[in-house]
Amino acid sequence: MAKVLEGPGMGLMKKWGIHVPHYSVVTSADELSKLGHVNEWMKQTKLVAKAHEALGSRFKLGLVKVGLDLNGAVAATKEMIGRQVGSITISQVIVSEMVPHKDEYYCAVKSTREGAEILVANCGGIEVESNWERVKRLCLDVGQTPSSDQLEKLAKDAGFTGPIAKKMAGFAEKMFTCFDNEDAQYLEVNPVVTRESDGELIALDAVTLLDGDAKFRHPEWNFQFAAEFGRAYSKDEVAVMAVDSKIKGSVKFIEIPGGDTAMLPAGGGASVYYSDAVVARGGKLANYAEYSGDPPDWAVEVLTEKVCSLPGIKNIIVGGAIANFTDVKKTFGGIINGFRKAKGDGKLKGVKIWVRRGGPREKEGLDAMRALKDEGFDIHVFDRNTPLTDIVDKALQK
Amino acid sequence: MSILANKDTRVVIQGGAAGVNAARRMAEFCYLIKRPLNVEAFVYPPDAGKANEIPYGSGLIAIPIYKTIAEATKHHPTINTTLVYIGADRAMKGGMEALDDPHIKVVSMITEGVPEKDAKLLGTHARKLGKVFNGPSSIGIISAGACRLGVIGGAFDNLVLSKLYREGSFGVITKSGGLSNEIIWICSQFADGITTAIGIGGDAYPGTDYVSYLEMFENDPQTKAVVIVGEMGGDLEERAAEWYGAKKRRVKLIGVVSGFCQESLPKGMKFGHAGAKEGMKGEGSARSKSDALKKSGAIVPPTFGALGPAIKDAYQELLKSGQVKEPIEPAALPRLPKSIEEAMKADEVMVAPLIRTTISDDRGDEPCYDGYPASELINKGYEIPHVIGLLWDKRLISKQEAEIIKRIMMLSADHGPCVSGAYATILAACAGIGLSQAVAAGLIMIGPRFGGAVTDAGRWFKYAVDNKMDVDEFLAYMKKNVGPVPGIGHRVKSLRNPDKRVKELVGYVKSLHIKTPCLDFALAVEQVTATKKDNLILNVDGTMAAVLVDLGFPVDSLNGFFILSRTIGLIGHWVDQKRQDSRLIRLFDYLVNYAAPKRREVPPLK
Numbered sequence A: 001m002a003k004v005l006e007g008p009g010m011g012l013m014k015k016w017g018i019h020v021p022h023y024s025v026v027t028s029a030d031e032l033s034k035l036g037h038v039n040e041w042m043k044q045t046k047l048v049a050k051a052h053e054a055l056g057s058r059f060k061l062g063l064v065k066v067g068l069d070l071n072g073a074v075a076a077t078k079e080m081i082g083r084q085v086g087s088i089t090i091s092q093v094i095v096s097e098m099v100p101h102k103d104e105y106y107c108a109v110k111s112t113r114e115g116a117e118i119l120v121a122n123c124g125g126i127e128v129e130s131n132w133e134r135v136k137r138l139c140l141d142v143g144q145t146p147s148s149d150q151l152e153k154l155a156k157d158a159g160f161t162g163p164i165a166k167k168m169a170g171f172a173e174k175m176f177t178c179f180d181n182e183d184a185q186y187l188e189v190n191p192v193v194t195r196e197s198d199g200e201l202i203a204l205d206a207v208t209l210l211d212g213d214a215k216f217r218h219p220e221w222n223f224q225f226a227a228e229f230g231r232a233y234s235k236d237e238v239a240v241m242a243v244d245s246k247i248k249g250s251v252k253f254i255e256i257p258g259g260d261t262a263m264l265p266a267g268g269g270a271s272v273y274y275s276d277a278v279v280a281r282g283g284k285l286a287n288y289a290e291y292s293g294d295p296p297d298w299a300v301e302v303l304t305e306k307v308c309s310l311p312g313i314k315n316i317i318v319g320g321a322i323a324n325f326t327d328v329k330k331t332f333g334g335i336i337n338g339f340r341k342a343k344g345d346g347k348l349k350g351v352k353i354w355v356r357r358g359g360p361r362e363k364e365g366l367d368a369m370r371a372l373k374d375e376g377f378d379i380h381v382f383d384r385n386t387p388l389t390d391i392v393d394k395a396l397q398k
Numbered sequence B: 001m002s003i004l005a006n007k008d009t010r011v012v013i014q015g016g017a018a019g020v021n022a023a024r025r026m027a028e029f030c031y032l033i034k035r036p037l038n039v040e041a042f043v044y045p046p047d048a049g050k051a052n053e054i055p056y057g058s059g060l061i062a063i064p065i066y067k068t069i070a071e072a073t074k075h076h077p078t079i080n081t082t083l084v085y086i087g088a089d090r091a092m093k094g095g096m097e098a099l100d101d102p103h104i105k106v107v108s109m110i111t112e113g114v115p116e117k118d119a120k121l122l123g124t125h126a127r128k129l130g131k132v133f134n135g136p137s138s139i140g141i142i143s144a145g146a147c148r149l150g151v152i153g154g155a156f157d158n159l160v161l162s163k164l165y166r167e168g169s170f171g172v173i174t175k176s177g178g179l180s181n182e183i184i185w186i187c188s189q190f191a192d193g194i195t196t197a198i199g200i201g202g203d204a205y206p207g208t209d210y211v212s213y214l215e216m217f218e219n220d221p222q223t224k225a226v227v228i229v230g231e232m233g234g235d236l237e238e239r240a241a242e243w244y245g246a247k248k249r250r251v252k253l254i255g256v257v258s259g260f261c262q263e264s265l266p267k268g269m270k271f272g273h274a275g276a277k278e279g280m281k282g283e284g285s286a287r288s289k290s291d292a293l294k295k296s297g298a299i300v301p302p303t304f305g306a307l308g309p310a311i312k313d314a315y316q317e318l319l320k321s322g323q324v325k326e327p328i329e330p331a332a333l334p335r336l337p338k339s340i341e342e343a344m345k346a347d348e349v350m351v352a353p354l355i356r357t358t359i360s361d362d363r364g365d366e367p368c369y370d371g372y373p374a375s376e377l378i379n380k381g382y383e384i385p386h387v388i389g390l391l392w393d394k395r396l397i398s399k400q401e402a403e404i405i406k407r408i409m410m411l412s413a414d415h416g417p418c419v420s421g422a423y424a425t426i427l428a429a430c431a432g433i434g435l436s437q438a439v440a441a442g443l444i445m446i447g448p449r450f451g452g453a454v455t456d457a458g459r460w461f462k463y464a465v466d467n468k469m470d471v472d473e474f475l476a477y478m479k480k481n482v483g484p485v486p487g488i489g490h491r492v493k494s495l496r497n498p499d500k501r502v503k504e505l506v507g508y509v510k511s512l513h514i515k516t517p518c519l520d521f522a523l524a525v526e527q528v529t530a531t532k533k534d535n536l537i538l539n540v541d542g543t544m545a546a547v548l549v550d551l552g553f554p555v556d557s558l559n560g561f562f563i564l565s566r567t568i569g570l571i572g573h574w575v576d577q578k579r580q581d582s583r584l585i586r587l588f589d590y591l592v593n594y595a596a597p598k599r600r601e602v603p604p605l606k
Helices: A004-014 A029-038 A042-043 A071-079 A126-130 A146-159 A164-181 A211-218 A234-246 A267-282 A298-306 A328-344 A361-375 A388-397 B018-030 B068-077 B091-099 B114-127 B157-161 B177-190 B212-217 B238-244 B259-262 B286-295 B302-321 B340-345 B372-379 B384-393 B399-412 B420-430 B435-444 B454-464 B471-481 B500-511 B517-532 B541-553 B553-581
Strands: A002-004 A023-026 A047-051 A064-068 A093-097 A103-113 A115-121 A136-141 A184-195 A201-203 A208-211 A250-255 A261-263 A287-292 A315-318 A351-358 A378-382 B011-014 B039-043 B053-055 B058-067 B083-085 B105-111 B132-134 B140-143 B147-150 B170-174 B196-198 B225-233 B252-258
Touching: A002 A004, A004 A023, A004 A208, A023 A029, A029 A042, A029 A071, A029 B132, A029 B420, A042 A093, A047 A071, A064 A071, A071 A103, A093 B384, A103 A164, A115 A146, A115 A164, A126 B039, A126 B286, A136 A146, A136 B399, A164 A184, A164 B157, A201 B517, A208 B157, A208 B170, A211 B114, A234 A298, A250 A298, A261 A287, A261 A298, A267 A287, A267 A388, A267 B225, A267 B259, A267 B302, A287 A298, A298 A328, A298 A351, A298 A378, A298 B420, A315 A388, A378 A388, A378 B132, A378 B140, A388 B147, B011 B018, B011 B068, B011 B091, B011 B196, B018 B147, B018 B157, B039 B068, B083 B091, B083 B147, B091 B105, B091 B114, B105 B114, B114 B132, B140 B212, B157 B177, B170 B212, B177 B225, B196 B212, B212 B225, B212 B238, B225 B238, B225 B286, B238 B252, B238 B259, B238 B286, B238 B500, B252 B286, B252 B302, B259 B286, B384 B399, B384 B553, B399 B500, B420 B435, B420 B471, B420 B553, B435 B553, B454 B471, B454 B517, B454 B541, B454 B553, B471 B517, B500 B517, B500 B541, B517 B541, B541 B553
Parallel strands: A261 A315, A315 A351, A351 A378, B011 B039, B011 B083, B039 B058, B083 B105, B105 B132, B170 B196, B170 B225, B225 B252
Antiparallel strands: A002 A208, A023 A093, A047 A064, A047 A093, A103 A115, A103 A184, A115 A136, A184 A201, A184 A208, A250 A287, B053 B058, B140 B147, B140 B196
């Protein structure tokens, strides 16, 4: 699942015929004032300026300014660009026209096991969240396209009457077409509003989640995916992602500030059980990490270095189930190199390392880990006869 | 008994290297359970018409590669199952092709990163045809003692440790590949092992869900209990719980779900498999799944670690009620033959080497010449002549000796286009022949009449010095036993018109004030022969030979100095002709003396 920021998200909707407000993504106040000279709408309408970054609660942070004229928008842009919020430096601002409207509606398309469902409500904004029962849905099998009758019935079920029902059906149809053609996993417009000037339905604010795995058939996706958890990726996270995109198999890394138990487990399934075990034992996770699919040793080494660089860690959990084809000796070789580098850089002082693993060449791999004891590592190594998550129990017992 | 994969399963593998690797793993399993290889064919268009050789025991089995599924099933009509190992961008096409073939009943897709929409289309299409589409991102399916599809089960040792050679009583369904192995292992340690284990893949919308497989296990009398390993996200575990709770089921259900850590993590942070994501309204959380399973009557251990004991309890109950009996272990199991490398590592075999070398070794991270690492030689200031010394005479020569060799090479690197070697190379270059062959054509010319006299000259001068002959004695011996003295005589040069190269080399060597008995002898010979005939002077071959013998190089290596130096010139001539794009050379008729008989009538054939 890959989140897309508002600018490119609105671009995709516009491409499939959904009306969106005029908007522009700028990287400086100067750029905006130049754009103001050539774009009539910037002079004729009230404007909204928002920080164009993967940030949650932008309103609270003062990163959304409404009801501005062009000068106000330029000033707001000047104020926002370069501001530091947590790990993010704001580098883009999206300026869009304010659309005068009365009524607000809701429309979304969501991926389901069978195919997709189209959601429509005749209320929008925060109202829809507190009145979720007013959302009506149309379920579609994969490969199926909704008929205009079905869509109109959906709109009517949601309480739309008269000509607006037909309009809403049309809007939902375009949403579905966009969803289907862009390999989206979730598209949400909240609110959909009726523009006072011409009665058109406009998508005022949108959430766009695309299927990152489908990128190979969308060369036109010229935007970057945004982090999904309300903060930008850190430098180390980006570095691991860059490695991940280059290799067979995969390495993953997400930092969780404030934790003291670092994770370096193998496999997408086992890694979550390890995280569960840490939480169940009352530990605090310092990160999520995973390597799987027999990645090259150098990639595991990079991952290991990042894990060792996490601040304030007391334990590192090098867990893993019994691998099918990941070479334990080779991947452990990468981890061992990473540990040595970290130690050479003065890291890992007072850090205990806990290892449990099985799989091809497990004996050689585990022996190599055990040998680290002679190099002064505080390392504890277990084989397949120790149940999967017992090393977490051992690490966290007081 | 088992489900999905059994003794009648015959497989085609769609894909390249990863598919071949899977076939090797499958062959190991077939060998362990003493059954013929279950892979019949590959489909991989780039290699169609060839075959992949799959090791089975100590032999190799050639498995044909076809362009299409239809071709594969036409030649191997018993094929009923396919494993898809092709890239995510072509996986849907490959999967659809397989589903549409009437022979194929089960399609298991290993490919990761398949777009959700493609996976859904494949799953829907399979259901419509009444077939099974397993995956994507599936590690495979294994039925103990019967059939392995994919790499599930891991290495050979693990197959044995997890007792996969014989049937147990537990079915296993997991999303995670690594955990499938873990559960198989746990079932073999805490109970009697598995019937069938299925990896359904960790994607959001696997083609076949827990319920379909639970239904199959319910109908398989050998399976007494099923272990499912769930993850947060989606509603597959809830559906499984619903199925289990709907009515009295014959099989016991044991389930664990991961993702409880999510409750104490920053919102929106997503871990693990693509499918592991919580819904906006909290549906699909680990807790809701775990609660649903508990409510349905399934056994839900509180942690993954408690799974082993829970499986043990279930097994003990089955034993007590007489539903299962303690398994009988086979007396002996086949052992996978070791590769020669593995066997040598374990000191189990001795091999008589085919060749023996005494000069170099590149098995480390860089070549070593006579034991010295190349980089260290470079860094300590050694040069090409030293490498020649190491590889030709296995000794580290002095700076002075190196300088002499360098000069010899510089003097003999080329001698213009007209000499036999260069002319042959140019002729070849003009005929469009490649570098190595054209240079080889030039080198072929080196022999008794061109450049190849160095070794012989060295041999006889050395013979004379070793036997303390005087010049007259030597010349008489040569005349009687050998013929003209190699290294003496020149086509155009003479005492009055000396060869500058010889003068240069002799002058330099003499200036060093080193002992040069061979060179001194050769010069003495020249004094005698040149008085007999003006051009019987010491030529460059003879000079080189005498000097190199004095430096201690073995006689047999001496021609090498000319060959090596002249190769520089020959390469130069080839490049020169190539750059000019020279035309093909043909001799003009006037350059040939046609001495053959005049044209005449051919008599009738008798």
